[in-house]
Amino acid sequence: MTEKEQLTILEKWLGLHKGLIFKIVRAYAVSVMDQDDLFQEIIIRVWHSIPTFRNESAATTWLYRISLNTAISWTRKERKHYQAETLDHVQHILLENKTPVDERLLWLYKEIYKLDEIDRSVILLLLDGFSYKEMAAILGISESNVGVKINRIKKQLTGKSKNYDYYGI
Amino acid sequence: MEFDELQQIWDAQNNEPLWAINEKALHNRILSKKKQASHITNISELLLIIVNLGAGSFVLGVNLLKQNRNIFMYLMAAWMFATFLYSLLSRIRRIKGTRRFDRSMHGDLNHAISVATYQVRLSQIMRWNIFPIGALSILSAWQGGKLFWVAILIGIAVALVWYAGNWEHSIYKTRKRELEILQKKLETKD
Numbered sequence: 001m002t003e004k005e006q007l008t009i010l011e012k013w014l015g016l017h018k019g020l021i022f023k024i025v026r027a028y029a030v031s032v033m034d035q036d037d038l039f040q041e042i043i044i045r046v047w048h049s050i051p052t053f054r055n056e057s058a059a060t061t062w063l064y065r066i067s068l069n070t071a072i073s074w075t076r077k078e079r080k081h082y083q084a085e086t087l088d089h090v091q092h093i094l095l096e097n098k099t100p101v102d103e104r105l106l107w108l109y110k111e112i113y114k115l116d117e118i119d120r121s122v123i124l125l126l127l128d129g130f131s132y133k134e135m136a137a138i139l140g141i142s143e144s145n146v147g148v149k150i151n152r153i154k155k156q157l158t159g160k161s162k163n164y165d166y167y168g169i
Numbered sequence: 170m171e172f173d174e175l176q177q178i179w180d181a182q183n184n185e186p187l188w189a190i191n192e193k194a195l196h197n198r199i200l201s202k203k204k205q206a207s208h209i210t211n212i213s214e215l216l217l218i219i220v221n222l223g224a225g226s227f228v229l230g231v232n233l234l235k236q237n238r239n240i241f242m243y244l245m246a247a248w249m250f251a252t253f254l255y256s257l258l259s260r261i262r263r264i265k266g267t268r269r270f271d272r273s274m275h276g277d278l279n280h281a282i283s284v285a286t287y288q289v290r291l292s293q294i295m296r297w298n299i300f301p302i303g304a305l306s307i308l309s310a311w312q313g314g315k316l317f318w319v320a321i322l323i324g325i326a327v328a329l330v331w332y333a334g335n336w337e338h339s340i341y342k343t344r345k346r347e348l349e350i351l352q353k354k355l356e357t358k359d
Contacts, residue, residue, distance in 0.1 A: 014190065022187045043195065069277045077349055093195045094188040101187075104170075104178045118354045121274065127179040140275020141355060154172050161170035162207075 009050050010043070017060055019129065021067050025094075027120055028071040038074050038092050045070045051143045064130075065138050068121045075117050083113045104164075111160055115153065122149050123157070139147075208290055210263070217256040217295065225249030241309035248301055257296075263287055278352045285345035292341050296334035303327035 014021075021042055029038040049066050053059075112120055125135045134149075136143045229246035232238055263284070270280040307320045 018190060019183060019186050023182070026187055040195075065272065065274065065277075069274055072274075072351065073281070075342075076351070093191050095191050096188055097186065102178060102181060105182055106265055107174060108178055116354060117351065127176060138273060139277075139355065140271060140273025144250060146358070157175060158172055159176065164170065 004046060006050045007140055013046065013059055013063060014043075014135075017063055020060060022064055022094075024067045024071050024124060025032075026109055027124055028075055028117075032094075032096075033093070038071060039094055041074055042067045042070045061130075061134060061138060061159065064128075068124070068138070072117045072121070085162065107164055108165070109158075112156060115156075119149065119153050122146065123153050125151075126150055172241055204209065210284055213288075213291070214256060214260045214263075217291075218253055218260070221249045221253035221256065225253060227272055237313070239309045239312050241305050241312055245302065245305040245309060248305065252298060256291075259287070265335060275352070275355060276353065278348060282345065282348045285341060285348055288341040289338065292334065292338040296331065296338055299330045300336065 019167060021039065025035050025039045025042070029035045046063060046066050049062070053062055096106065112123055115123065122135065130138070131144045132146050135146045139146065206305065225246045225248075228242050232242040232246065266283065268274040270283075301325070303323060308325045310319045310323065
């Protein structure tokens with residue numbers, strides 16, 4: 001596969017599925033610099049993975065797996081902010097949309113961020129409509145294990161949302 | 170809120186993406202970063218292979234050109250060639266082994282753990298490797314009639330390399346432990 005073909009596929013995937021990557025970036029990185037860094041890391045990994053993509057799975061499943069694995073290993077490295085780079089020198093890849101964001105969505109992202117790396121993957125897959133079977137294939141664990149994890153996380157999130165309702169934030 | 174409501178809040182963002190992509194900046198970063206993606210294991214393996222092959226050939230060449238040939242230098246060259254071969258074979262085995270893992274998060278974690286285990290083993294072997302090299306260097310210096318302080322300097326160099334090797338080894342061990350914790354979290358039915 002030539003570099004040009006690789007880039008064409010990447011651009012096509014980004015056009016169709018960038019929202020999926022944005023959600024993962026937002027769930028795993030908080031500061032603007034970290035989000036930019038993680039997004040970049042994911043794109044590089046996706047770029048490298050393109051020649052090995054065999055159409056055996058849907059592009060979204062493939063992208064989710066690569067992006068989640070990258071996000072998890074990125075979190076492990078605990079790279080927070082580049083001290084040497086100031087905001088003035090960095091050419092940002094992610095440009096924030098100026099439209100107001102639902103406060104409840106911000107709250108949800110905050111709560112997702114509080115979960116551990118594995119649970120974060122599970123809830124992102126669930127919220128994005130993956131079936132237990134697909135989730136089990138992406139995570140490499142049994143469907144029953146996925147079910148157990150989902151029940152616990154759902155309980156945790158709905159429980160916390162009651163406080164949110166109570167304080168009426 | 171019930172989970173269905175959380176789901177609705179989540180789905181609403183699909184209509185309005187969080188960010189826009191600065192495509193020019195992204196393209197520039199891809200071009201500058203894609204070459205840096207090769208794994209650290211790759212670099213350390215290649216370094217071991219090249220350094221041992223180069224140093225072994227150098228020691229052997231120097232000894233062959235000398236009038237008073239030194240048995241310990243021959244032994245040292247042989248040891249370095251053996252290390253070169255071992256590193257080369259380990260690298261081939263590691264690359265072949267990457268095909269064993271399935272394409273899931275669990276498979277990727279298993280692969281990462283296998284690479285980490287390999288790094289731990291390699292750094293451990295290379296850490297101990299400094300002793301025979303150091304001993305053979307001291308012995309060849311002694312046979313070549315070098316001064317006592319040369320042996321002391323070699324000893325200090327060995328100690329420094331051992332210390333640096335220890336530090337590197339502990340980094341790999343910590344990384345491996347973190348991966349194992351992550352894998353346990355993924356596998357646990359809670």
